[in-house]
Amino acid sequence: MADWSYCEYRIAGEPEELDRLFGIMQKVENAEGGPWLCDLMTEINREEAEDGRGQWSELKREEDCISFVFEGAGRTYIEEWDEVCDNFETLCPYFKGELWAYELAQKRENPEKGWFPDKYYLDMRYSEDEDDEAGSFRTIEDVYKRIEELTGTKISSEEDVEALRSALKEKNDDTFILIYEIEEIPRGGSSSHTLFPWGDMSDWEIEEVDDDDIPEETSEMTSMQSMFLLRGETTLDLSSFDTSKVVNMSLMFGYCSDLTTLDLSSFDTSKVVNMSGMFEGCSALSTLNLSSFDTSNVTNMREMFSDCTELTTLDLSSFDTSKVTDMEAMFVGCDSLKTVIMRNCSAATIKKIKSKLPEGVEIIQ
The missing domain is CATH 3.80.10 (Leucine-rich repeat, LRR (right-handed beta-alpha superhelix))
Structure with missing residues (x-):
């Protein structure tokens, strides 16, 4: 089974439309099938959805948005959430998400709210005794600092990262250090762009x-x-x-x-x-x-x-x-x-x- 993507979502727009969508999401969430995107699309469009294999959790109606966490199979589902919001005049989805197994890190930021300011994503395994380390960071310097904290090695440049990567692999072939620059996806943008590890054709x-x-x-x-x-x-x-x-x-x-x-x-x-x-x-x-x-x-x-x-x-x-x-x-x-x-x-x-x-x-x- 393919790894699932993990996304944090915020949907913004006029309060009346937010309330209406939130009500529909609650209805789907409380139905027998549960909070599946395909069921939400079917409820809104009044016809069976062809795709939408993912589900949300932690649904909240906040003061200026609807917030939730969304997990989808094998890819992110940006286009489907755009389609959901296209049924409303003012709604727009914003998100930050990762699909670890396929080296994918993306976001759509609201310039006024600044919900997702991070620009880099770190995924690393530095010891056979430790679990994988993953997280998002605002600056590349913050990424270097975190690697330094985990490994005790001074890191201040891409060259330092490469040297550490090579040193770790000499001791354990299963170690890795991957740094992704999180890609900005505009409204209506494709969800299938792929990012590569830091330094490799990004x-x-x-x-x-x-x-x-x-x-x-x-x-x-x-x-x-x-x-x-x-x-x-x-x-x-x-x-x-x-x-x-x-x-x-x-x-x-x-x-x-x-x-x-x-x-x-x-x-x-x-x-x-x-x-x-x-x-x-x-x-x-x-x-x-x-x-x-x-x-x-x-x-x-x-x-x-x-x-x-x-x-x-x-x-x-x-x-x-x-x-x-x-x-x-x-x-x-x-x-x-x-x-x-x-x-x-x-x-x-x-x-x-x-x-x-x-x-x-x-x-x-």
């Missing part, structure tokens, strides 16, 4: 694929995030795809539960940073060709093959996990997996992959 413009059809031209694409999410085909011919500029393939084939065969031997993945959830939920997939995969720049493989229940053999001979900082639940639910081939992999990569495999899986070197 100024790239990430494109969104909305069309249900397979695109004919992909040479300029930098993101294929969720491109085939929930598609119903049993196989896909992607031999014509040019992926040479793609940096994000997270959830690219997520929950393609009818997909049985997939040949990606033509893919150029040399620039890809994020492969989290790439094949997650492909429960019928039994043949997967990744023979050309260059993963030397990938930092996130979280849940990459989770719930691929029909895979029995997986050839990862081209894999390099030297930059991977998150491999959590990479093979969870791969109940049929018996063999993983890693003939050309480094000892470090084999060790990292082995630590995430289900018990009893044979590794062929």
Whole structure:
């Protein structure tokens, strides 16, 4: 199952409209189904909502806004809350949210209220004896100060962070330090922009694929995030795809539960940073060709093959996990997996992959 996003919301507008929306949210919250966004959209639009897989909590009618916490599956739900507020003349949603597994940090600030002043988000694991540390900060100096407090290492620059990151990984391969610059999303803005770890392509413009059809031209694409999410085909011919500029393939084939065969031997993945959830939920997939995969720049493989229940053999001979900082639940639910081939992999990569495999899986070197 994909990680859920976590968002703090404030909805502002005229008092009468705030009261009306608050009343509808209370009605939905107290109904049998509970506080689900899809039920709220259905109640407002008087027709069944197609999406809205998330729920709110801590609902409050404050003096100048409605406030609540919202959690959604696998992504943030900015567009859906915009749609809710579009049914009122004056209402506008503001928020701050993170989707940890997919390196996403976003906000929409109310310039008059200043509800969400933080500009940076820190996610780090600095010791095998400590839980992950995460939090938002107003300045990069505040981020450095927090890292310094946690590790006892003097931090005053990006170079200091990189040096500490390298030193920690020499002691424990599972440590990581990720710093995100929280992206501002304007009213009507897309909810699928992806941010990368501090220092890694954070100024790239990430494109969104909305069309249900397979695109004919992909040479300029930098993101294929969720491109085939929930598609119903049993196989896909992607031999014509040019992926040479793609940096994000997270959830690219997520929950393609009818997909049985997939040949990606033509893919150029040399620039890809994020492969989290790439094949997650492909429960019928039994043949997967990744023979050309260059993963030397990938930092996130979280849940990459989770719930691929029909895979029995997986050839990862081209894999390099030297930059991977998150491999959590990479093979969870791969109940049929018996063999993983890693003939050309480094000892470090084999060790990292082995630590995430289900018990009893044979590794062929």
